[in-house]
Amino acid sequence: MSELISAFNARHDQLWAAMGQHIQLSLLSLLIALIIAIPLAIWATSHHRFANFLLQLTGIFQTIPSLALLGLLIPFVGIGNAPAIIALVIYALLPIFQNTYVGLSEIDPSYEEAANAFGMSRLQKLLRVELPIAMPVIISGVRTAMVLIIGTATLAALIGAGGLGTLILLGIDRNDPALTLLGAIAAALLAMIFSWGLLWLQRVKLKTTLVTLGVLLLGVLGVYGYQAVVKPPMTVTIAGKLGSEPDILINMYAQLIKADNPKAEVVLKPNFGQTSFLFNALKSNQIDLYPEFTGTVLESLTKPTAADKKAAQTNSYPVAKRLLASQGLTMTPPMAYNNTYAVVVTKKFAQANHITTISDLAKVANKLKAGFDLEFIDRQDGYKGLQSTYGLSFAVKSLDASLRYTALHQGTINITDGYSTDSQIRQYNLVALKDDQHLFPTYQGAPLMKTEFADEHPAIVKQLNRLAGKISETDMQEMNYEVNVQKKAPASVARAYLTKHGLLKEARS
Amino acid sequence: MIELRHLTKEYEDGAVVDDLNLTIETGELFVLVGASGSGKTTTLKMINRLITPTSGEVLFDGKPASDYPIRELRFNIGYVLQQIALFPTMTVAQNIALIPELKHWPKAKITQTVNDMLDRVDLPHADYGQRLPAELSGGEQQRVGILRALASQPDVVLMDEPFSALDPIARTQLQDLVLRLHQDMKTTIIFVTHDMREALKLGDRIAVMKTGHLQQVGTPDVVADRPDNPFVAELFADIGTSPLQAPAAELAPFAKTQVQATASIQAIAVVEQVIQLLKVNQAVTVQAGTDAFVVTAQSVVDFLAQKSEVKE
Numbered sequence: 001m002s003e004l005i006s007a008f009n010a011r012h013d014q015l016w017a018a019m020g021q022h023i024q025l026s027l028l029s030l031l032i033a034l035i036i037a038i039p040l041a042i043w044a045t046s047h048h049r050f051a052n053f054l055l056q057l058t059g060i061f062q063t064i065p066s067l068a069l070l071g072l073l074i075p076f077v078g079i080g081n082a083p084a085i086i087a088l089v090i091y092a093l094l095p096i097f098q099n100t101y102v103g104l105s106e107i108d109p110s111y112e113e114a115a116n117a118f119g120m121s122r123l124q125k126l127l128r129v130e131l132p133i134a135m136p137v138i139i140s141g142v143r144t145a146m147v148l149i150i151g152t153a154t155l156a157a158l159i160g161a162g163g164l165g166t167l168i169l170l171g172i173d174r175n176d177p178a179l180t181l182l183g184a185i186a187a188a189l190l191a192m193i194f195s196w197g198l199l200w201l202q203r204v205k206l207k208t209t210l211v212t213l214g215v216l217l218l219g220v221l222g223v224y225g226y227q228a229v230v231k232p233p234m235t236v237t238i239a240g241k242l243g244s245e246p247d248i249l250i251n252m253y254a255q256l257i258k259a260d261n262p263k264a265e266v267v268l269k270p271n272f273g274q275t276s277f278l279f280n281a282l283k284s285n286q287i288d289l290y291p292e293f294t295g296t297v298l299e300s301l302t303k304p305t306a307a308d309k310k311a312a313q314t315n316s317y318p319v320a321k322r323l324l325a326s327q328g329l330t331m332t333p334p335m336a337y338n339n340t341y342a343v344v345v346t347k348k349f350a351q352a353n354h355i356t357t358i359s360d361l362a363k364v365a366n367k368l369k370a371g372f373d374l375e376f377i378d379r380q381d382g383y384k385g386l387q388s389t390y391g392l393s394f395a396v397k398s399l400d401a402s403l404r405y406t407a408l409h410q411g412t413i414n415i416t417d418g419y420s421t422d423s424q425i426r427q428y429n430l431v432a433l434k435d436d437q438h439l440f441p442t443y444q445g446a447p448l449m450k451t452e453f454a455d456e457h458p459a460i461v462k463q464l465n466r467l468a469g470k471i472s473e474t475d476m477q478e479m480n481y482e483v484n485v486q487k488k489a490p491a492s493v494a495r496a497y498l499t500k501h502g503l504l505k506e507a508r509s
Numbered sequence: 510m511i512e513l514r515h516l517t518k519e520y521e522d523g524a525v526v527d528d529l530n531l532t533i534e535t536g537e538l539f540v541l542v543g544a545s546g547s548g549k550t551t552t553l554k555m556i557n558r559l560i561t562p563t564s565g566e567v568l569f570d571g572k573p574a575s576d577y578p579i580r581e582l583r584f585n586i587g588y589v590l591q592q593i594a595l596f597p598t599m600t601v602a603q604n605i606a607l608i609p610e611l612k613h614w615p616k617a618k619i620t621q622t623v624n625d626m627l628d629r630v631d632l633p634h635a636d637y638g639q640r641l642p643a644e645l646s647g648g649e650q651q652r653v654g655i656l657r658a659l660a661s662q663p664d665v666v667l668m669d670e671p672f673s674a675l676d677p678i679a680r681t682q683l684q685d686l687v688l689r690l691h692q693d694m695k696t697t698i699i700f701v702t703h704d705m706r707e708a709l710k711l712g713d714r715i716a717v718m719k720t721g722h723l724q725q726v727g728t729p730d731v732v733a734d735r736p737d738n739p740f741v742a743e744l745f746a747d748i749g750t751s752p753l754q755a756p757a758a759e760l761a762p763f764a765k766t767q768v769q770a771t772a773s774i775q776a777i778a779v780v781e782q783v784i785q786l787l788k789v790n791q792a793v794t795v796q797a798g799t800d801a802f803v804v805t806a807q808s809v810v811d812f813l814a815q816k817s818e819v820k821e
Contacts, residue, residue, distance in 0.1 A: 108592070108594070110590055110592035110593075110594040111594050111596060111597075113559065113590065113594070114588065114590055114594040114596075115596075116559060116583075117557055117559060117583060117586070117588035117590075117667075118583060118584075118588065118607065118608050118611065119579070119580040119581070119582075119583030119584045119608075119611060120611060121580065124611065128596075128599075128607075129596055129598075132596075132598035132599075133596070133597060133598055135598070
């Protein structure tokens with residue numbers, strides 16, 4: 001509980017912002033779904049054959065897993081709000097359509113007969129008789145849709161649409177249950193509040209209901225309109241993948257850019273999503289740049305030839321840079337650290353056995369109790385590589401990634417795999433052994449942007465280049481530790497590093 | 510004046526109404542009576558065009574109903590349903606105001622009319638106006654149903670078995686109400702029922718129908734006393750026009766208070782049976798569901814006295 005409160009205190013600004021995005025996204029989706037589903041259902045009540053077809057169609061929509069739906073939409077509408085809203089609307093259609101249709105069809109025919117006999121027009125009948133009678137059923141469908149939307153909208157964070165899912169994903173990524181809980185509780189509360197609000201709407205007159213919906217619609221559209229109109233002229237949008245490390249890096253980028261040009265408007269989108277989302281967002285100009293790794297470029301974003309792969313083994317950056325250039329993208333010179341697989345032991349164990357490199361492990365192979373993640377055990381550049389390249393062989397157990405550091409810390413195992421900048425290395429006094437035979441591919445981080453953007457903003461490129469060759473693996477471990485374990489804000493961790501190394505002062509002079 | 514000319518409605522399994530010819534005079538309370546399947550409701554619904562005739566026509570003042578714009582036609586025809594069908598989301602006052610609103614009456618006039626009408630049928634508007642239909646008894650609901658049909662002062666009101674779902678006491682009260690309102694407003698009323706006694710009580714003239722064919726048209730006396738054919742004769746044989754054959758519920762206006770009843774009888778029993786009980790009991794309870802009242806010999810005398818006045 002106290003962790004939850006401190007998480008709230010540390011991040012309430014972020015929470016309110018995420019909640020705002022969440023509400024905006026949910027309401028807009030709900031309104032669109034209402035505008036589609038209710039008229040369709042009204043129409044369907046006089047076209048029963050289509051009604052069954054539509055019920056089945058919306059039912060099928062409902063069964064598509066939300067992640068798959070988001071994935072399917074990306075090629076067509078990219079990432080960000082558009083696919084999130086489309087997906088949410090698709091989920092909301094069934095409950096609204098079904099309840100409106102059922103509510104209207106199940107009205108006692110004698111009301112219909114009376115209304116006809118009184119000379120009411122089709123519209124008068126609908127507004128004065130049918131909709132009011134069906135309203136409780138319709139509203140209950142809308143409430144179901146609302147709760148569904150608010151819940152599903154947490155997934156919008158995966159495709160860069162923001163919302164409370166950002167906190168949840170961040171919490172999962174940083175192994176910070178308090179943060180996940182904070183996002184989840186906020187989403188649950190939102191669902192409850194909106195559900196009550198809708199219940200209230202059910203009790204008031206139809207006119208009040210329509211007016212309220214109208215005001216909400218105008219409000220949401222107004223906010224979007226305002227955001228679209230009031231965009232400052234010079235904006236740089238920087239996004240980052242999930243996790244503390246990209247979050248720290250993009251804060252550094254922002255601070256470097258602002259140091260040179262205080263008027264520049266820098267928009268940060270931390271925890272924007274996974275690689276493919278960011279890469280697509282960059283290509284469709286939704287973001288201007290994001291930190292990427294050379295290893296990822298070679299593995300998933302480009303198609304290197306065998307010769308390229310060989311060349312990349314010794315120095316990956318030039319190869320990545322050249323392959324990206326042919327796609328109209330520019331990757332500026334990378335930082336010092338290499339965020340790749342690492343073989344990790346405790347400092348105590350390393351010192352006692354005089355081990356600094358992976359080759360040194362041969363001396364103690366019979367003493368090793370390894371716990372590796374399944375993926376690592378199976379990879380050529382994982383344990384298989386350790387066997388073939390280093391000729392090592394020792395007892396290995398498979399262990400879930402989330403457990404390996406604790407297991408190492410507790411002494412159940414004395415060697416495991418990890419990533420070279422993991423904050424746990426700093427936290428538990430561990431050491432990543434040097435990959436002296438270059439088994440692991442290099443993952444060097446650097447800003448990735450469109451060449452067009454780089455050409456237009458030489459000053460920004462110059463500022464970003466100040467990070468080239470900076471930040472060692474231990475620096476990064478330390479900074480990740482400060483954010484993940486000590487709960488410091490990524491912006492202040494970034495500023496501390498830049499100040500300490502004189503990167504901001506230099507810029508001003 | 511409403512004329513039905515060669516009015517016929519056929520469905521796949523045959524004619525429901527077959528070549529019906531009838532003339533209903535303006536201001537008349539005209540009753541269509543017959544068993545279920547006689548075609549009486551179908552006939553009624555062809556008048557306000559809820560059902561389209563297969564052939565033949567309905568004329569209003571000489572002009573075919575199909576020549577009127579349908580909404581204009583219906584605005585001038587009130588309608589009371591067996592299912593009552595007050596709109597459940599509207600208050601009593603809103604239900605009555607509905608048709609005047611559709612006709613764009615001024616607001617003040619609507620409020621005035623609604624309040625007057627409610628007061629007139631013993632549903633004080635201050636007490637009943639803002640209630641929802643579900644808060645009313647069946648009899649009260651149908652009273653509102655009748656007001657809804659009459660509020661905009663239509664030329665004609667169609668009533669489709671309006672009281673058949675009500676208990677005998679409420680039924681009697683509402684029959685009296687219809688007679689009173691008809692006398693006051695002189696609206697043409699076409700009333701459908703399967704209850705012969707109700708037909709005799711209400712109708713200025715009665716049309717008897719059987720399987721889509723008209724059997725006889727005439728005043729209650731003529732139909733009951735001089736039937737045209739054995740079918741009509743048999744229909745009215747058990748009833749007659751004697752007040753002694755009237756349902757016990759009709760005694761309600763003459764009920765006595767502060768007397769202890771020593772016997773009870775159902776409201777559907779006839780007055781004659783009540784008299785038999787009063788021979789040995791000083792007072793008798795007449796029961797209809799949860800509703801009940803107490804009558805004495807004096808009540809019966811008062812009732813018979815009033816009946817003989819009406820006849821004269």
